[in-house]
Amino acid sequence: MAPLRWGFMGAGKISNDFAAAIDTFSKDEHMKVAVAAREKHNAEAFAKKFGFEKSYDSYESLAKDPDVDIVYIGTVHPKHYELCKLCIENNKHILCEKPLTIRLEHTQTLIKLAEAKGKFFQEAVWSRFFPIYERIRQEIKAGSLGEINLVTAVFGFNDQQTSRLMRKDLGGSSLMDIGGYTIQFALQVYGPEMPEKIRAVAIKNDYDIDVSLAIMLQWKNGKIAQLTSSFLAKMDSSAHIWGSDGSLKVHEPFHCPDQMTLKGKVEKHSLPSVKHSLEFPNGQGMVYEVQEVKRCIDNGLTESPYFTHKETLIIAQIEDEIKKQIGLSFEEIYSTDKETWIEAV
Known part of the structure; x- marks a missing residue:
């Protein structure tokens, strides 16, 4: 099977641990192609640390990169919907950190769009x-x-x-x-x-x-x-x-x-053992998630049977x-022109 070529959206803590997991595999199985972050210097530092070939300060540039097969999304929750949608529109496989979105209708929309494209699409419930x-x-x-x-x-x-x-x-x-x-x-x-x-x-x-x-x-x-x-x-x-x-x-x-x-x-x-320091307890367990993503894509699956x-x-x-029931709503996030951002989880 051809190696799976990864692009990362987000260069924060959770992306650190996922990149460390990918780094345990040979380049015949997984390749770290590109990383995008809001700040160019963050993307460049992340790329240098983990050996990515390219770095971008534009998520759209990564989504359009023809050398990327699958995008791992590790940004803050409110950005998952628009970034998943961007990747779906550009025919990428997607592994997006949980929660997939923070609004039910956004989750429903993304799954319909992804299933229509026939690409692998997975919420990253690594457990x-x-x-x-x-x-x-x-x-x-x-x-x-x-x-x-x-x-x-x-x-x-x-x-x-x-x-x-x-x-x-x-x-x-x-x-x-x-x-x-x-x-x-x-x-x-x-x-x-x-x-x-x-x-x-x-x-x-x-x-x-x-x-x-x-x-x-x-x-x-x-x-x-x-x-x-x-x-x-x-x-x-x-x-x-x-x-x-x-x-x-x-x-x-x-x-x-x-x-x-x-x-x-x-x-x-x-x-499993990993080469890099980790940000989260048992972060090396993301190795199992990497393995499952590759297994699914190699076998033509668009979701893992272990988390559908x-x-x-x-x-x-x-x-x-x-x-x-508890009076929690995120609607105001999507009804304002003001954008607040922290780079990644």
């Missing part, structure tokens, strides 16, 4: 490609936990200073930044179906975004998920599956894990209802 998530799928399929009626997941840390977390104009929100990880965990266990009941309460800050959030989801068969996300408290960010014949715990950090406990027995899965467009849409629908 699903870790070995422990494969183990979860195996145990659920085998029925080893018996009847599962309760899932719990918490994700929290104390950070009230980081602008992109705290400010609405930058897409800040515990729901949109980390809450999606708890929701995807519930869907991994129960399957890609909309819950029948959604209940949510939140603590909000002066920017009117949720900084701590509690969610209850219930499906028509009675199954429940209790989920929490917070920027106010350091939590044991773990997840549990509770069954009639036993339980499974995914240890902290559950969204990128290397350890789980199944019926009291601990399993450890070593993560259907699941992206369901999570967006759940989040939309939660936003309504």
